[in-house]
Amino acid sequence: MKLKNLMMTVVFGLSLGAGLAAAESNMGSMTGMDAKESTAPIQSQGVITAMDTDKRKITLKHEPIPELNWPSMTMGFPVAPEVNLEGVSKGDTVIFTLTPSGSGQQVTGIRKQ
Structure with a gap:
């Protein structure tokens, strides 16, 4: 059970990090802003x-x-x-x-x- 939770945390963290990097470099996706x-x-x-x-x-x-x-x-x-x-x-x-x-x-x- 602990291994499953650890793996889910790692996957979530990697997904979140990639998403934040993409959001930072792509201002067109900001709310209220068109590209x-x-x-x-x-x-x-x-x-x-x-x-x-x-x-x-x-x-x-x-x-x-x-x-x-x-x-x-x-x-x-x-x-x-x-x-x-x-x-x-x-x-x-x-x-x-x-x-x-x-x-x-x-x-x-x-x-x-």
Whole structure:
């Protein structure tokens, strides 16, 4: 009986891990979001909730982005190498530009509002 429970736990854990990885890489499956894509840069407004300048990642609580059919939410984005992050910090309200990159969007411009 214990072996059966252990095996069920392992199978469930493996299934859950694969599902979470797929969900993280596929934003089109998020509730309230269609798999709408834009090839043009998009500007939006948001508040910086976290920054990792070493890894060039920023987390923004952004307004709805109609061009991508995204509701308001908080999410992380990679930041392009040419973007200077020295003028912004956690808690700042910013205008930012998103540009398609790989399988998602990348911040290619940001300025404090």
